[in-house]
Structure formats: C-alpha cells, structure tokens
Amino acid sequence: MSTTSDIPGKLIFLGRPHTAGRPTIEEEFDVRKTRLIALLAVLALVAAACGGGEGAGDEGADVLVGLAYDIGGRGDKSFNDSAAAGLDRAKEDFGIEAQELEPTAGGENREENLQLLAEAGADLIFAIGFAFADGVANVAPNFPDTSFGIVDAVVDLPNVASLVFAxxxxxxxxxxxxxxxxxxxxxxxxxxxxxxxxxxxxxxxxxxxxxxxxxxxxxxxxxxxxxxxxxxxxxxxxxxxxxxxxxxxxxxxxxxxxxxxxxxxxxxxxxxxxxxxxxxxxxxxxxxxxxxxxxxxxxxxxxxxxRVDVAVYNTIEAFVNGEFNAGVNVFDLSVDGVGYSxxxxxxxxxxxxxxxxxxxxxxxxxxxxxxxx
Amino acid sequence: MRSRLLLSLLAPLVAIAFALGLAAVVLLAVDVDPVEAVGSMLDFAAQPASVVSILNRAIPLYISAIAVAVGFKMNLFNIGVEGQYLLAAVIAAWVGAQFSIWAPLHVLAILLVAAAIGAGYSGIAGVLRVRRGVSEVISTIMLNFIAVGLTAWLLSEHFRERIPGDLNIKTPEIPATGWIPNANWLLEIFGLRPPNNSELQGFIFGAALLGVIYYLLVWRTRFGYELRASGISASAARVAGVESGRMIVRAMLISGAFAGLVGMSPLLGFFHQYTGTFPVQLGFNGIAVALLGRNHPVGMALGAVLFGFLERSSQILDLEGIPKEIVTIITGVIVLAVVVAYEVVSRVVQRRTIQAAARAAEARPVPQEAAV
Amino acid sequence: MNLRKAALYGGAGLAVVVLVEQATGVGELTSSGTVGASLRLAIPILMAALGGLYSERAGVVNIGLEGMMIMGTWFAAWGAWLYGPWWGVVLGVLGGAAGGLLHALATVTFNVDHIISGVAINILAAGGMRFLSVIAYADPATGGGATQSPRVPGLPTVDLPFLAGGSLFGWDTPDLFGGLERLGWPVVSDLGGILRGLTGGLSWLTVIGLALVPLTWFALWRTPWGLRLRSVGENPWAAESLGVAVYTMKYWGVVISGALAGLGGAFLVLVQANIYRESQTAGRGFIGLATMIFGNWRPSGALGGAVLFGFADALRLRDPAAVRALLAVVAVGLAALAVRAVLKGDPRRAATVGGAAAVFGLVFYSVEEVASEFIFMTPYVVTLLVLAFASQRLRMPAADGVRYRKGEAT
CATH class of the missing domain: 3.40.50.2300 (Response regulator)
Structure with missing residues (x-):
C-alpha cells in the first residue's frame, strides 16, 4: 500500500497525458509512436516559432482525442488500424493529443473504456464499431460537454456523431x-x-x-x-x-x-x-x-x-475547427467515404x-x- | 488447527507473490518499472468508479465460483458453468421481456427461470454420469459448445428483436419491473460517492445471500454432510447409506442452479437484455476463483474481488502504454501457482501431522482426532 | 478378415452416398475439392486428438490442448518468419511441447489436478502469445501487429505423379483420378473424386500427419516403450512395482502431446493460412479432445473422428446445400443397419436404429437448409451421443486423470 504514495502525479487519467517531458515506456515500446512523438515535438516547435500565429498545428493543441478500439485494437491490420491511421494523420496535421484504449478479449469492458476516456478529460471520443452503440448511449448523456463519434451505428444524442458508411x-x-x-x-x-x-x-x-x-x-x-x-x-x-x-x-x-x-x-x-x-x-x-x-x-x-480513417480524420478536423456535426454523418460515394481502389x-x-x-x-x-x- | 488456517492462507499469498514476481520479471524484460505499474494499478483501483467496477465484476464471478465449488465438494468437475449461465441468461432475458408484473415478483420469476435452465442443462451431465458413466468433465465441455450453438440459434432465429440501424443482436428489453435497482447507497455508507453512470449492481446482496445459502447447504445440512462425505470417499459414503448416483445428480442440479444465476447481475442490473456484448468467460474464470478461494464462501469472495481488481486495473496499464496482456499472464500464473502452492502446503501439513502423531504416539496412546 | 470388413463397409457407404447424390442432385459429397478440404480441415483436429491420446494413455488428462495449439501457431509463424517454413514446423512443435512440459510439471511433479492445470494453460497461452506478438511485431515495418504475424512462407504442396497429375522431373504426368472424376459416371467418378482429393494438393505436413497415425499405433502398441507408457495410464502403482519409471513415462506422454498439438497449430499456419492470427485455432484443440474420446482412445478412431468432423466442416464451407444431403446419407445408412439387425434377429436394436433413421429422414424432408449453428454443434453432439449410447464400447485408460504420487502403492 505504501507504494502508492511515493509516485506522485502518476494518475494521468486525472489530467492530460505527459507526452512532453521525460520519455515514457510507451515511447520506448512502440517504434511508430516514438516517431510520431518526435514529429509532434517538431510540430510543437514550429507552432512555437509561429508565436501563436495562425499555424495549422495551433488550433488543436489543447484538444485531447480519446479512441476506444474494438477487439483486436491497434495493429489488427484491419478495421481498427484504419481508425488508428486517421487518428495518426490528425495528430500530425492538427497537433492534437490522443489516448487509445482497447477492450479485453471478450470485449465486456467497452463501455468502461468510454467512461475512462471521458473521465480522463478527452474532448472528443471515438467508439470504433457497432458493438459500442449501447455504451455510447449510456455514457454520452453523462458527459454533455464531451463529443462522441461512433462508427457503424446510430446513436441519437445531441453530443454524438454517428459515422455510418454506405x-x-x-x-x-x-x-x-x-x-x-x-x-x-x-x-x-x-x-x-x-x-x-x-x-x-x-x-x-x-x-x-x-x-x-x-x-x-x-x-x-x-x-x-x-x-x-x-x-x-x-x-x-x-x-x-x-x-x-x-x-x-x-x-x-x-x-x-x-x-x-x-x-x-x-x-x-x-x-x-x-x-x-x-x-x-x-x-x-x-x-x-x-x-x-x-x-x-x-x-x-x-x-x-x-474509409474509417477519413471518418475519424474529418470528424477531428471539424471538431478542431468548431464545426463538430452531431447526428448522422453518412460516408457514402458522394463524399468518398466508400469507394474502390x-x-x-x-x-x-x-x-x-x-x-x-x-x-x-x-x-x-x-x-x-x-x-x- | 490454527497452524492449518495459517497455512491455507499462506498458499494463495505465496501464489500471488509468485505470479507478481514473474510478472515483474517479464515487465523488467520490456523495460517497465514493475513497482510503478503496480502502484498505478492500486491508485486507480482506489477510485470510487473503480470500486464499483471491481465489485460489479466480482458479483457474477463469485456466483460462478460457488457453482463450481458445489461440484468440487464431491469431486465433481462442472466445467459447464460457462454454457449453463449463457443459455440461462438468453432464455431468462427473453422470458423476462414477455411480461411485466409487480417488480419483486418479476425479478424473482426471471431468477427462477434462469436457475431452472441452469439446473436442467447441468442435470444432463449429471444423468449422463450416473446412467451412462460419462465423465462430467467431458460432457460439460461438449455441452458448453452446444450451448454456444444453441444460444446463437435461439438469438438469431427466435429471440431477436430487430431495431433498424442497430447492428447488435439482442433480445427485447426487459420492462423496468424486472430490473434490480442499484446499491450505490451501500457505498455512500462507506463515504464513497460513485460518479454518474457508475452503479453498483444491486444483486450484490443476492450474491451475498447465495454465499450464505452455499455455506448453510454444504456445512449445516444433512445433504451437505453427505455431499462432503461422498467427496472425501465415495465408497465410505456408500457404506454409510449415501446413494452416490442420486447425490451426483443432485449436486449437478444445485451447481447448475447457481450457474444459471451467474449472468443475472449484469442482465437485470445493467444490460436489461441479452446482447452480443454480454460478458463471456465468467464460467471459466469462476473455476479459477473457486480454486483460489479453496471452495470457502469467504475465500471465494476475496478471490472474486482479486480477479475484478486485476481486470479493472489492466485498463490503466493500457492508458500508460504498458502491455495489459501482462494481467492475463498474471491471472494464468496465479491459478497454476495457487494449486501448486496448496499441494505443497498440504504435503507439509501432512508431514507435520504425521510427525506430530509420531511424537504423540511416543508419549502416550494415539488420540482419537489424529486418526481422522 | 478385418480388411474385407473394411472394404465391405466402405463399399456400402459409397453406394449410399452415390444413391443420395443421384437422388438429390448434389455433387459436392465426393468431389476431389471436398475430399481435399476435409483432409486439410481434419489434420489439425487429428494432431490434437493424437496429442490427447499420448497424454491420456499415460494417464494425464489434457484439456490444455487448445492452449498448446495456440502456442504452436504462434511459434510456427515466428519460426517461419525468421528462418523459413521448416523451421516454423520445428518451432511450432517445440512451442507446443513447452506447453506440454508445463502441464507435465504441474500434473506430474506437483501433482496438481489435471483439469485445473489444463484450464490454467489455456488462459496462460492466450495471454502469453498476445504479449509475445506485442513484443515481436512492435515495429509496424515487420508487417505484423498485436494480433497477427507478418505473412510467412508456407510449405509447398505436391500432386502425386500419375495418380493426380503431379510433375516428375519436369514432366507433367497424366492425371488418372482427376480424369476419372471428370468422366461424370456414377460410382467411378465418385471414387475418382475421392482418390483425387487424397492424392492431389498434398502438403508434406499432411503426409506426416497421416503417417503419424500408424506410427502412433506402432509406438504405443508394438514397442516396449509404448507398453510402459500405456501401463502407466492403466495402473501406475503396478507399473511402479515392475520397475517402470512412472514419472518419466508421464512426462514423455504429456510432452509429446503438447508437441503434436503444436504440430497441428503449425499446420494451420504453414499450410492453410501462411499467417498467425489471434484465436486462429477457434476451438480445434477441444474438438481434438472430443475426437480422441469419440475414437475410443485409439489412433484409428481418432483418424475416423477427425475425418468425419473435417468432412462436416468442409461440406458446410463448400456447399451448404450438401449438408442436407448428408442427413439423407445418415438416414439411409441407419436404415440399412436396421435391416441388418432384423436379419440378425435383434429386433430391439433394429427398432432403435430404425427410429433414428426415421428421425434423420424426417428432418431431411422437413428442412430446406440446415441452420449452420447446428452444423457448428455437430461434432459435440455426436461425441455426446456416442458417449451416451456407445459408452459400453468405449474404454478409457483405467488410471486416466488419477493423481499419482510415487511410493503410494497400496
């Protein structure tokens, strides 16, 4: 029990993540993340050089995006990775910060992950997959100041954007x-x-x-x-x-x-x-x-x-620009939300x-x- | 007697310490400070929302452990709790949604349906064992898979309610009279204020009651006596007039009835319908909890809470970028280590008893108790 | 004598199948594609079943087969990725054997309940392999991730020359069985299809897997080592008094068991998928366990069971409509058995078998398509039914699952 007291400031879920400052395990662990954080640091420098001007990286600097994956998580080479790609691109372009969570193998803690991200102070939270529908419906009303985006399902709440695909x-x-x-x-x-x-x-x-x-x-x-x-x-x-x-x-x-x-x-x-x-x-x-x-x-x-990546990216972009669009967002052929290669x-x-x-x-x-x- | 209690407490502690030690080595291997990791897990667990979450996870695990323990008490291995609770939850959810009556009765009716389905499904294994000599281990494994198929078929072909735009497969919602109200006031007594949307499931009292019933049933009734006697020595029990066949069927029925109730806390306290996201694996984890708690009502409660803690706090690891799979490894190691530890401890106890008896025998004639 | 009986049953079975095919117009039952797919789907199950056999013949129940198979898939992919497919096989086998060793350590040395240890190994394997993936494929440049490996080189397949048109020293030999299959004559083409499926598109691992069936029989029933191993499973105390190193034999049984489950995992990765994917085993370890019991703890029975389950799975994937035809096959087959029972003067047996035939026939006529949930359940229901109604014919090793401690002979 005594171990808890000698680690002050460890409760990162109460505040913002500590991407700056000393390196965390995460960075040593994941090569890609390290690269991203380096990029982020560069972006931060550029933004600082601009002196708080109109730099593209400036608007999102205070935005924390939470992303709750479905089973498999980042690295599944599929659906979840597509969402991760959109998030990564948004990180580079808007200088937002992000926290990502993945459910257990059985997926029974999906709703808890949403709740955790909301409590961590995320401004915009993505739920990746239709299995999150009930979870978003339960969590979103309790965090009216937080925006949510759910992929593949429609949740009719004033602070939820339903990102559905044709x-x-x-x-x-x-x-x-x-x-x-x-x-x-x-x-x-x-x-x-x-x-x-x-x-x-x-x-x-x-x-x-x-x-x-x-x-x-x-x-x-x-x-x-x-x-x-x-x-x-x-x-x-x-x-x-x-x-x-x-x-x-x-x-x-x-x-x-x-x-x-x-x-x-x-x-x-x-x-x-x-x-x-x-x-x-x-x-x-x-x-x-x-x-x-x-x-x-x-x-x-x-x-x-x-294009789950496009849906995630566009939603973050809109959010950063103050144009978050609650309600049903259909990603069909007309907006190139689906297509062929x-x-x-x-x-x-x-x-x-x-x-x-x-x-x-x-x-x-x-x-x-x-x-x- | 006291030394035995001490030793049986020692075993799980040694096992947990061993599992944590192994986890520490693994974490060090990937350059994570294990003290820091455990520290943040504990910090996280102390939050009111975490307390609620841990207890909510512990409730079904505890009931599942009881179901397994009833079998264990007479050397029956009910691996089928998994299938029994899933089948019971699906059918109870559907039945509960068909009508609405005075709340306590509605809840009771749903619980009875679930217990009956669980008992019936488990009873198949009992009858097969008695009539056909089929090992309940094998039959319940098979019945688990069959239950998965049956729930799938019931859900998609018969019980499903189609809601446009909702891709989840779910039964119709149970009317509010069938819900179990939350027990947040219980936490408030202890000065914990759960945040919004965080509800301690009211079935925690049901679980506690089931724990008491289990205790009384096994240790305070004739049935329990016969159950334990058959568990220790089937042949001795037969000599004493206990009909082993009937005992097996009854034990499986009771175990199954408990199993049927496993899913009721999440169903009536949270989901209010059976959905594709309903928790699974509770039956298998219940086996681990029963082992950890040595089939004792209090021990299993502690074990269930420990599992709830591990699961919940794995999420904080994820947020910190520590691979949370480490918690699954810890769980597996604890299960294995705890049984090894019990085995080792019981050998030590046995040796000591023999030594003590030998010493006593040197001094005076063998006392009656030492022979048992 | 035994061979004649087998030929008789085989011929009768074929006749029934051809009859049903003609009557229902379903052609997939005996096509080379179905037979080949059945074989490929059967091998992992067969490996798990043989694995279970070694362990249980040594008296150790092994429900950790699924976990050991998972370890096999992971290490097979990792080995193949690093050093090539054959090293993948080696590492897969070693990975499974490591799981077996853990089970042996727990059950034999520490005398832990076999079921408990198996459950723990299944939990441990799932979490452990995920953890290893996170470490091994942390760099996205590998092409892998937390839940899958990069694409790994697979094992080559061969068509046997002459029989299935394989090439011999660069010469494309004629495809005898394939030719027969294409003729479209009843019986001849059915036989051609079956044989073509058994001789074409074979992986070396398929050959090895099939060869392990007689090999296992030989090792367990025709060598002193096998006798010792089985004696340990039947009566360890007697074996001990005869000077058999009981612990050593149990270790052999359980470690081989894990190795075979690992080989089954390697087959999934290196022959069928060329990739490791989390939860790829999809319960095949448990089906293997069921198969072994169903096969009466014998290698030939395990083969029969595995092929049966592989066939059901193949048919479902290849032509869902054919599953319904399978019901007709079972009904006609049972009816034939009932007639035989009448002729032999066993009316009670005839009544039960005839009743079962009627049930299957009725289901065949009343359903248009068999719900695939029921096909999923088939192996388990069949195992349960066999256990329930043929249990007097089943004989498991007498001391299977018994916790044995040295020097406790009474």
Missing part, C-alpha cells in the same frame, strides 16, 4: 468490376460472420455484379454464425471457402471477412501460380494491395474502400469508365443499392 455502395462498385471482368460468368463472396453488417456488403456486391452483367452468377459463403465471431480471424476457413468458390467456377472472389481474408489471397495466389490466369481476389476496408505482403499483390484486383493497374480503362458511370448514377440517386440480400 458499404453497399462501395461493394456495388467492386461487384460491377467483378461482373465486367469475370470470364467464367461466376463470381464469389465470402462473409466472415453472418451478421447484418456483412450482409450489406454481400447485397451491394450482388447488385453491382448483376447490374453491370445481368448474366453473372454470384455464389456466397459465410464462415461462422454469431455469436461465434471466429469467422473474422480464421484464415484456414477463409481459404477453404475460397477454394470452394473457385472450384464452383468463380474466378473473382470478394471478401468481407477481416483477418480470414488472408486465406482468400493465399488461395488465389496458389491458383494463379498453378496456371489460373484469370483468378482474382477483391480486398475490403483498406486498399489491401498495399497492406498484404508483396507476393500476394498480383491477385488483388481491387479493394472496396471503407485501382492500385496495381489491373482494371482496364473501359471497365473503369463503366464503374464511374454507375458511381455517378448512385451519387445522383438514379440507382439505389439494396442493403440486404
């Missing part, structure tokens, strides 16, 4: 690409866990494929059923499902299966190596052409982009033209993409 629209575009580029006439879809969110991806994909190629067949497989969420982290099953779809005649397979998607890329690469020229995979969430290892890049035709240059121009045409039709409201298959 996954079906982005999926429709990659579906269109698949429909136009398939040679076998069959394309496939792998969902990680059979939940509403993933069905949105499937619905959009099927719609897009058939919109651009009425003759196309779409085959879908789900890896697990809730509450068994291992379908998002079981690449072995992902690979078998991919093999099944390719065997069933599909030549392009799209996945919305988180970490299990790695299995799809492996299977596609193996088949490509065995002589299947027109074997392709489509990535999800981030531009997976850039996140997978180099040996797998050549099979990634495109990725459906779900062209890394690798595998998509021919005529296909891109047609996809862009579909995109403008969706943006204009001439075409409505369904959200359930």
């Amino acid at each position: 996954e079906e629209q982005g999926s429709a575009l990659v579906g269109c690409i698949a429909g136009l580029m398939t040679e076998s006439g069959t394309v496939g879809f792998i969902g990680g866990v059979n939940i509403d969110l993933i069905q949105k991806f499937e619905a959009g994909y099927i719609f897009g494929a058939q919109h651009c190629n009425p003759d196309v067949q779409v085959e879908s497989r789900y890896l697990t059923e809730p509450p068994d969420f291992s379908g998002f982290s079981d690449p072995a099953k992902g690979r078998e499902a991919a093999a099944a779809l390719y065997d069933a005649g599909a030549d392009i397979v799209y996945h919305a299966a988180g970490g299990s998607g790695a299995g799809l890329f492996e299977e596609a690469a193996a088949r490509r190596e065995a002589g299947g020229q027109n074997i392709w995979a489509i990535g999800v969430d981030s531009d997976q052409y850039n996140t997978v290892s180099e040996d797998l890049r050549d099979v990634i035709l495109t990725s459906m982009l779900k 062209t890394s690798g240059g595998f998509i021919p121009q005529d296909v891109i033209d047609k996809v862009e045409e579909l995109k403008s039709q969706i943006v204009a409201g001439e075409v409505t993409v369904p959200t359930a298959p």
Whole structure:
C-alpha cells in the first residue's frame, strides 16, 4: 500500500497525458509512436516559432482525442488500424493529443473504456464499431460537454456523431468490376460472420455484379454464425471457402471477412501460380494491395474502400475547427467515404469508365443499392 | 488447527507473490518499472468508479465460483458453468421481456427461470454420469459448445428483436419491473460517492445471500454432510447409506442452479437484455476463483474481488502504454501457482501431522482426532 | 478378415452416398475439392486428438490442448518468419511441447489436478502469445501487429505423379483420378473424386500427419516403450512395482502431446493460412479432445473422428446445400443397419436404429437448409451421443486423470 504514495502525479487519467517531458515506456515500446512523438515535438516547435500565429498545428493543441478500439485494437491490420491511421494523420496535421484504449478479449469492458476516456478529460471520443452503440448511449448523456463519434451505428444524442458508411455502395462498385471482368460468368463472396453488417456488403456486391452483367452468377459463403465471431480471424476457413468458390467456377472472389481474408489471397495466389490466369481476389476496408505482403499483390484486383480513417480524420478536423456535426454523418460515394481502389493497374480503362458511370448514377440517386440480400 | 488456517492462507499469498514476481520479471524484460505499474494499478483501483467496477465484476464471478465449488465438494468437475449461465441468461432475458408484473415478483420469476435452465442443462451431465458413466468433465465441455450453438440459434432465429440501424443482436428489453435497482447507497455508507453512470449492481446482496445459502447447504445440512462425505470417499459414503448416483445428480442440479444465476447481475442490473456484448468467460474464470478461494464462501469472495481488481486495473496499464496482456499472464500464473502452492502446503501439513502423531504416539496412546 | 470388413463397409457407404447424390442432385459429397478440404480441415483436429491420446494413455488428462495449439501457431509463424517454413514446423512443435512440459510439471511433479492445470494453460497461452506478438511485431515495418504475424512462407504442396497429375522431373504426368472424376459416371467418378482429393494438393505436413497415425499405433502398441507408457495410464502403482519409471513415462506422454498439438497449430499456419492470427485455432484443440474420446482412445478412431468432423466442416464451407444431403446419407445408412439387425434377429436394436433413421429422414424432408449453428454443434453432439449410447464400447485408460504420487502403492 505504501507504494502508492511515493509516485506522485502518476494518475494521468486525472489530467492530460505527459507526452512532453521525460520519455515514457510507451515511447520506448512502440517504434511508430516514438516517431510520431518526435514529429509532434517538431510540430510543437514550429507552432512555437509561429508565436501563436495562425499555424495549422495551433488550433488543436489543447484538444485531447480519446479512441476506444474494438477487439483486436491497434495493429489488427484491419478495421481498427484504419481508425488508428486517421487518428495518426490528425495528430500530425492538427497537433492534437490522443489516448487509445482497447477492450479485453471478450470485449465486456467497452463501455468502461468510454467512461475512462471521458473521465480522463478527452474532448472528443471515438467508439470504433457497432458493438459500442449501447455504451455510447449510456455514457454520452453523462458527459454533455464531451463529443462522441461512433462508427457503424446510430446513436441519437445531441453530443454524438454517428459515422455510418454506405458499404453497399462501395461493394456495388467492386461487384460491377467483378461482373465486367469475370470470364467464367461466376463470381464469389465470402462473409466472415453472418451478421447484418456483412450482409450489406454481400447485397451491394450482388447488385453491382448483376447490374453491370445481368448474366453473372454470384455464389456466397459465410464462415461462422454469431455469436461465434471466429469467422473474422480464421484464415484456414477463409481459404477453404475460397477454394470452394473457385472450384464452383468463380474466378473473382470478394471478401468481407477481416483477418480470414488472408486465406482468400493465399488461395488465389496458389491458383494463379498453378496456371489460373484469370483468378482474382477483391480486398475490403483498406486498399489491401498495399497492406498484404508483396507476393500476394498480383491477385488483388481491387479493394472496396471503407474509409474509417477519413471518418475519424474529418470528424477531428471539424471538431478542431468548431464545426463538430452531431447526428448522422453518412460516408457514402458522394463524399468518398466508400469507394474502390485501382492500385496495381489491373482494371482496364473501359471497365473503369463503366464503374464511374454507375458511381455517378448512385451519387445522383438514379440507382439505389439494396442493403440486404 | 490454527497452524492449518495459517497455512491455507499462506498458499494463495505465496501464489500471488509468485505470479507478481514473474510478472515483474517479464515487465523488467520490456523495460517497465514493475513497482510503478503496480502502484498505478492500486491508485486507480482506489477510485470510487473503480470500486464499483471491481465489485460489479466480482458479483457474477463469485456466483460462478460457488457453482463450481458445489461440484468440487464431491469431486465433481462442472466445467459447464460457462454454457449453463449463457443459455440461462438468453432464455431468462427473453422470458423476462414477455411480461411485466409487480417488480419483486418479476425479478424473482426471471431468477427462477434462469436457475431452472441452469439446473436442467447441468442435470444432463449429471444423468449422463450416473446412467451412462460419462465423465462430467467431458460432457460439460461438449455441452458448453452446444450451448454456444444453441444460444446463437435461439438469438438469431427466435429471440431477436430487430431495431433498424442497430447492428447488435439482442433480445427485447426487459420492462423496468424486472430490473434490480442499484446499491450505490451501500457505498455512500462507506463515504464513497460513485460518479454518474457508475452503479453498483444491486444483486450484490443476492450474491451475498447465495454465499450464505452455499455455506448453510454444504456445512449445516444433512445433504451437505453427505455431499462432503461422498467427496472425501465415495465408497465410505456408500457404506454409510449415501446413494452416490442420486447425490451426483443432485449436486449437478444445485451447481447448475447457481450457474444459471451467474449472468443475472449484469442482465437485470445493467444490460436489461441479452446482447452480443454480454460478458463471456465468467464460467471459466469462476473455476479459477473457486480454486483460489479453496471452495470457502469467504475465500471465494476475496478471490472474486482479486480477479475484478486485476481486470479493472489492466485498463490503466493500457492508458500508460504498458502491455495489459501482462494481467492475463498474471491471472494464468496465479491459478497454476495457487494449486501448486496448496499441494505443497498440504504435503507439509501432512508431514507435520504425521510427525506430530509420531511424537504423540511416543508419549502416550494415539488420540482419537489424529486418526481422522 | 478385418480388411474385407473394411472394404465391405466402405463399399456400402459409397453406394449410399452415390444413391443420395443421384437422388438429390448434389455433387459436392465426393468431389476431389471436398475430399481435399476435409483432409486439410481434419489434420489439425487429428494432431490434437493424437496429442490427447499420448497424454491420456499415460494417464494425464489434457484439456490444455487448445492452449498448446495456440502456442504452436504462434511459434510456427515466428519460426517461419525468421528462418523459413521448416523451421516454423520445428518451432511450432517445440512451442507446443513447452506447453506440454508445463502441464507435465504441474500434473506430474506437483501433482496438481489435471483439469485445473489444463484450464490454467489455456488462459496462460492466450495471454502469453498476445504479449509475445506485442513484443515481436512492435515495429509496424515487420508487417505484423498485436494480433497477427507478418505473412510467412508456407510449405509447398505436391500432386502425386500419375495418380493426380503431379510433375516428375519436369514432366507433367497424366492425371488418372482427376480424369476419372471428370468422366461424370456414377460410382467411378465418385471414387475418382475421392482418390483425387487424397492424392492431389498434398502438403508434406499432411503426409506426416497421416503417417503419424500408424506410427502412433506402432509406438504405443508394438514397442516396449509404448507398453510402459500405456501401463502407466492403466495402473501406475503396478507399473511402479515392475520397475517402470512412472514419472518419466508421464512426462514423455504429456510432452509429446503438447508437441503434436503444436504440430497441428503449425499446420494451420504453414499450410492453410501462411499467417498467425489471434484465436486462429477457434476451438480445434477441444474438438481434438472430443475426437480422441469419440475414437475410443485409439489412433484409428481418432483418424475416423477427425475425418468425419473435417468432412462436416468442409461440406458446410463448400456447399451448404450438401449438408442436407448428408442427413439423407445418415438416414439411409441407419436404415440399412436396421435391416441388418432384423436379419440378425435383434429386433430391439433394429427398432432403435430404425427410429433414428426415421428421425434423420424426417428432418431431411422437413428442412430446406440446415441452420449452420447446428452444423457448428455437430461434432459435440455426436461425441455426446456416442458417449451416451456407445459408452459400453468405449474404454478409457483405467488410471486416466488419477493423481499419482510415487511410493503410494497400496
């Protein structure tokens, strides 16, 4: 018990984090963080040199952003990392400070993490994932002066921005690409866990494929059923499902299966190596052409982009500028909240033209993409 | 007698010290000052919000530990608490949402449903053991997985309430008459003022009551006597007229009834519906708590609080950039170390008893007690 | 005699499958893809099951298999990342063996209850591997993170020459079984598909895994070492009085157990995924345990169980509609057994088996698609049913799970 008294000022959750001053463990621990903090220090110097002028880094100097990840946390190479990327970019651009928390493996302390961040004095708190919906609804009313942002869910409170994505629209575009580029006439879809969110991806994909190629067949497989969420982290099953779809005649397979998607890329690469020229995979969430290892890049035709990073970054930007927008913020095609990637240059121009045409039709409201298959 | 008490206290303390020592080594290996880490954990835990959180975590863990301990008392290993409480929570949540009556009755009805489901599901393992000789360890592991599948199926196909825009899978909300009010006044007696939104779950009294019931049941009834007798020696108990088959089924039913209540504190005191974010793993952690507390009602309460503390304070480590996985490692090491420590201590006690008996035998004839 | 019986059952089984395929129009039951997938999905389960076998034959219950498998996945990926896939196999096996050693230390030396130690190892492995990931892949430049490793090189796969069209010294041999499969003739193509699935796209680890089945049988039932190990599991006190080093044998059993679970983990990483991912094992260690019991603590039984569970999983992933056809297969198979029971003059047995056949048939006709939650539950329900209704045929080692202390022989 006596140990508590000889560590004064250790209760950082009562005040602001101590990024300046002596180095903390955190910095020694994570190379990336160290780099960031160095950058931050440079930014602080620049800001100081500006003498409190109009420097870009100045506005956010007093802003503390809290970010509560869902299970997996920073480093999951997926959804959470996308949010982290947005946060990192905002740190550089606005000089904000940030605190990040990750739930236990079972995720039962999500709400507590929100509460902790709020008590730590965060001005803006992000909840990454729909599982936080109840937590935000419970915590936000008690901190009316704190702003919240929740991804993938709608929480109707005056201090909450609900950041929702039109996954079906982005999926429709990659579906269109698949429909136009398939040679076998069959394309496939792998969902990680059979939940509403993933069905949105499937619905959009099927719609897009058939919109651009009425003759196309779409085959879908789900890896697990809730509450068994291992379908998002079981690449072995992902690979078998991919093999099944390719065997069933599909030549392009799209996945919305988180970490299990790695299995799809492996299977596609193996088949490509065995002589299947027109074997392709489509990535999800981030531009997976850039996140997978180099040996797998050549099979990634495109990725459906779900810009959680943009949502986080834009929300911080708005907040710093005093333009925080509570209520539902839809990130759809019209604001490039979802989209498709062209890394690798595998998509021919005529296909891109047609996809862009579909995109403008969706943006204009001439075409409505369904959200359930 | 006193030396035995001292020794049985010594075992968990040694285990915890060992686990902390190991954690310290690991932390030093990654350049973290362990004293500082523990210091901030303790500081953090002393906050009113943390006290509430720790106790709220301890309540279901404690009940889970009791459920496991009832089995342990007669050498039955109910690993199935996990499945029993999940299945009970889903069904009780759905049943509770179907009607609304006078509050105390409503709560009682939900609790009864949960206990009945838990008992029934656990009873399968008991009957299989008695009728078919299937080890309850294996059958309850299988039943756990089956329970996961069943809850998934019930939830997605039958009990689910669809709310547009909400991607969580959940049962309909239980009407307010089925809620258990918070017990924050209890903390205020001790001068702690929990912050807003921080509610000590009222089922803490239920948990305490269950602890008393467990104590009376095991140590103050004929059933408890027979239970413990069968646990010490099944053949001796049979000679004394205890029918072991019936005892097994009854023990599993009672264990399951306790297990069914594990999820009730979070369900009726916090969630008010079964959702995809409902706490899991309580059954497995209950095994650890029962071991830590040596199946004793007070010991298990302390163990549950310790686990609650470890879990809650791991969050402060996260905020300080210390890998919080260290707490999971500590938990695992404590469980292993505590059983090793008990084993070692009991050997020491045994040796001493034998030595003492030998010494006594030299002096005068063997006294009656030493033979037991 | 035994071989003839096996051939008879195999032939009858095939006939039933072909019949159902023809009747329902589902072709996936015997395709080479399904068979290959079943095999790949079965191997990790089989490794865990064989692991459990060694441990329990030595009298130590091992529910820490899942944890040891997790250790296997982590170390396999780490080893492969640092030194290449075969070192991954080695490290994966060592990682699992380390878990086994811990279990042995607790249960044998410290005489701790086997279940408790197993539970603790499962907790410890999950937290420990996460912690190691945080350290090993702290630098994002590695391409890994807190929950996953970088992509690691996998083990190559081979098609057997002639049988499955593999290449021999640069010459692409004809694909005999594949050709048969493509003919589309009933029975012939079904057989072709099954054999093609067993001979094509094989990883060396698959071959090793399958070879471990007869090897285990030989080691445990045909060597003095195996006799000693089993004697320790049956009656350690008698073994001790005969001069068997009981503790040593138990250590062997449990450490090999961990090593095999680790090998199963390595298979997941190096053959199926080329990556470590947190909670990748998804309960396969527990399924392995169930399989071993289901297989009556015998290597051949473990193989049968693992293939059955792998098949169910493969079918679900490949063609959900085929699972319904599987119900018909079971119904027809049970009906055939019932007829046999009638012919043998055992009406009671015929009634039970016939009743079960009727239930399966009814389910087949009444459902359009089997809810996948039920497919998830299948291995566990089957194990429970086997335990409940065939327990008189099961025989676990007599001193399995018994805490043994040296010099306590009475």
